[in-house]
Amino acid sequence: MRKVFRDVVTIDESRKLLFTHFKPERKTEVVPLHLATGRVLARDVYALTDVPPFDRATMDGYAVRAEDTFDAEEDNPVTLKVLGEVEAGKKPEVEVERGKAVEIATGAMVPKGANAVVMVEYTRRRGDEIDVFRPVSPGENIMYAGSDVMAGELIAREGTKLTHREIGLMAACGISEVEVYRKPRVAVISTGNELVRPGEKLEEGKIYDVNSYSIAAAVEENGGEAIIIGIARDNEEEMRSTIAKALKEADFVITSGSTSAGAGDVMYRILDDFNPGVIVHGIAIKPGKPAVIALSDSKPIFGLPGYPTSAMTVFEVIVAPIIREMAGITEKEGAKIRARLALKVFSAEGRREFLPVNVVEGCEGFSAYPVSGSYSGAVTAFAFTDGFVEIPESVVMLEEGEEVEVRLFSKLRPADLMIIGSHCIGVDILLSLLRKRKPYMSKVINVGSTGGILAVKRGEADVAGTHLLDESGVYNEPIIRKYGVKNAVLVKGYLREQGLIVAKGNPKTIAGFEDLLREDVTFINRNRGSGTRILTDMYLREIAERKEVSFQELTASIKGYNIEAKTHTSVAVAIASGKADVGVGIKSVASQYGLHFIPLRSEEYDFLIRKDRMEKPAVKDFLECLTSEEFAEKLEKVEGLRVYERTGEVISL
């Protein structure tokens, strides 16, 4: 019998259950001052001494009794007898009496009897006498003991994250070590027979361990100390003893994987063997539902799901606040901004959803682009996005244009160059050249050609990469006009060779689209809306016209027409693995997988650029890179990509 989730609890209930058994406790440690940068103070720190510890000269000159100088004038100086000299760091040996002065250096202790310092510039030395040309008032050029910091004064408060400012102040007060919160020690374990350590050889069916590294890094970002235990195999006894060992050296343990009902709910059984065992089994959160929380004595064990995005969502929502609490960090995590949703979104009722989004700033504020698809399996969902939108349990749909709150993963800084549109390896090459010129921060969001055009129209993107073929056979210009984009220009980019991809040696002797109609040929299609799909359908429509059948009739007779791969690579993989015989894609991917390529046409990959951004330095440099010799050379090295005579041509729309 497969075990399914029972007793799924809300996020708040899971917290309540956890905190009835476990109180996050702050431990402290003493560190030397010079290692305390970035640490969090565990107690209020008071000054041990006055700063300055004595009345201190703030200028080079002569310590005097101010009263003696009251009659001094530029042309009628007062003459005082110099008794000696005080250097910085020395205790004065003399006392200043009426009519006397002592030479004094900046920072030196003002001798007894003196109540002011005359700057050297206003004196003239003659042997053991000086002429003073200006009067000083009592206290002038003296910094009194304790006037900066008073002994006993509170100089840094518990909970302060120490910077050079507090550290300097504590040094001034003679403090050489400080009590800070000890970073909570968190052991991180990944589970699963399919996991391989990055850097090692990947056998078929295996994947690299992501969670050990991303969770450990996130533990550290939240003020903890991560102990990477490594990968535990799907062997209950081994997993149990690994966790038990980890509990000994850590304040708590995070595992990931082996939580789903299908995997036999292994982690639940293992964690329930500890005492008191599992307290939460399933949380109403999306992604991340199968999470388990258990306790061994008073130490928690968090069993996160194996999917990286699910694991990280549960980590951020449930685990991170506990680490921060134990580390004494009171700052709120991540800033929040308000944005408008760029696309409609559906959410699951009864689960709180954390939807990864990209945020871009347009003329009318921020827009949030949700990351599409079943993203919990995708490692890019977190890595390439700016933050997430929290969708409450009761909400099942958010409309396009609806205002939402985005919790940012880090400080959102406006990119110097924002590119939204179709992805191409040529854009990556352009951006690497651009960065060589200046350290621009570019941001690329791949939403396809159509999405890019709309983003430029709305002012969210500076540049959109687009390769949309019109029925007239012209690339980009006609379709952009259809979308009514007027505030932009089209800059011609480069050529990308599209063709039919077939197995090595072309065993089924495919020559063109007509062969897709053959009984013995299986096709793999691309997703609707992609430039490649539009190209495919254009070829098929021609054939339908020629054969005088409807387009629907024609495509119904193509085996695999309804199988939609999302990327060029997926097409190549399907053909390489023998699942399909033919697909449409770009040449570079075909050769990467050792497949045969039958050229169809060169498509024009162009850049739509907002007019009001043409003068932006990053945009100007981007266009210079596009027409550079270096770009031409680099592009040539990628099979099927090349610049041509129109590269860089600007078309007004």
Next chain:
Amino acid sequence: MRKVFRDVVTIDESRKLLFTHFKPERKTEVVPLHLATGRVLARDVYALTDVPPFDRATMDGYAVRAEDTFDAEEDNPVTLKVLGEVEAGKKPEVEVERGKAVEIATGAMVPKGANAVVMVEYTRRRGDEIDVFRPVSPGENIMYAGSDVMAGELIAREGTKLTHREIGLMAACGISEVEVYRKPRVAVISTGNELVRPGEKLEEGKIYDVNSYSIAAAVEENGGEAIIIGIARDNEEEMRSTIAKALKEADFVITSGSTSAGAGDVMYRILDDFNPGVIVHGIAIKPGKPAVIALSDSKPIFGLPGYPTSAMTVFEVIVAPIIREMAGITEKEGAKIRARLALKVFSAEGRREFLPVNVVEGCEGFSAYPVSGSYSGAVTAFAFTDGFVEIPESVVMLEEGEEVEVRLFSKLRPADLMIIGSHCIGVDILLSLLRKRKPYMSKVINVGSTGGILAVKRGEADVAGTHLLDESGVYNEPIIRKYGVKNAVLVKGYLREQGLIVAKGNPKTIAGFEDLLREDVTFINRNRGSGTRILTDMYLREIAERKEVSFQELTASIKGYNIEAKTHTSVAVAIASGKADVGVGIKSVASQYGLHFIPLRSEEYDFLIRKDRMEKPAVKDFLECLTSEEFAEKLEKVEGLRVYERTGEVISL
């Protein structure tokens, strides 16, 4: 002959001079992925493999040919033969043919022949057969190879500061180590015979070394690695060889101290001995003018002034950008905000001034409170302020209310509780109790009672601590009314015993203010505007009336009336050191210095609170602390402070 500054150059000129001799160079190093958090990527990183590396099941269930399920219905299932099982991490041994299915686990590789996965929930197993109750479409519950990340895809760009997000993504692509920018190694040396290491005993005339610690911490905050060399004594040979040794292990060297003309300009001479030697001798910056920049071969040596605030200003303006450049950090330092100056400020013509300010948010935006006085000697100028205002070389005055730009030292977060006013140790006790209740962020700016009242009036402070005695003999209320504060209430605080402070044993047998008129008695006064000064003058005015002389006449006959100490401690120190015989101050300070205390009266230290902040949680908790048992007990332990029957009483204004 003393050497004075020659050839003082502007900040921009100093940079130009430096960069004609020195090019900040970025070095790189390779670190394992799990140690890369927070480091800056030195080159673009491309995916080595597809993610996922194969077509992967996203659900537990059965791998099937979608076509076989098209007729499946809830009450008319399709039956398929189960050929076997694929676990995650294993290579499938079977191929799925028409009418067949293979049991598959989440994450496992989809076997050949299959093009969809039916979720286990929609099947029923019967021996080696399953009934399928719902159709699946091609591709359903499959994540195609490379659909997350394509091999060869750019996954992280040069210049990225690595977080858990990029680290997880790189792990997923099998990357086990990354090339990052090596942190520039910066040697830090303090110079001066007066310096003592924090933690060691402070002899008379000595002060603690601040700059080694604050500069090292600031080096690290800017992405460098600090090497603290320690204190070099004022011995030219020793200093030269210490610097020469430091240059061998560091990318560059920072010294502080020994730069002023008065100290014989030691550092200039030492640094000019290197080859090519000094290139900048004096910078038009305030504070920080005596800074020296030299080169030894191609390595710079920055000779910063000894005063902590001067040293840190030159560090921030000249050195920090170089460290950031070498560390590959392209983020701009510190945020900037616009604020109105709360006080008029004078600045030196011809020098660019960096004026430390406190920033508070009021009803009409931000106000910037300049830190007054000759702050370059004060360690608190940087530590207790929020940022600085850059005043150009040509500006000599900024008006109160003028809009300025403040460069923040760190993220400015609105404090939960903002207290501006007179400083008292009782407030420190209240805040430590408050923090025990909740991790509130409080901010305290000590500007004296009058400044506090005005800050509450303008909405910049929630609470002001005030102890102002009116001529009527009533504390606070009448004076606050005079200032026309109507949007606030006065909450009675506690009593603070003021009295005459005299030497131990009261050798001059002082009994009261009348004794100040004696020939053999020297008084030390407090600064105008302080509550203590107002109290002093009130007593003296009574005596003048009684003696029927003018107030001016009376005070002219008091020796030391014109010497103004700024704090209670300065008064105590003056008496302890024998510079004065008597002063006015609070009891706790007198006993701290072992002095004799003659009580005068208990002053009422009260809190002025804006009405619209009375419901703020931090204010409510603050008032609860004020009337708590614990506060009463803690206050009692400080000599001269105590709660009384009016503590907590609220007076409408």
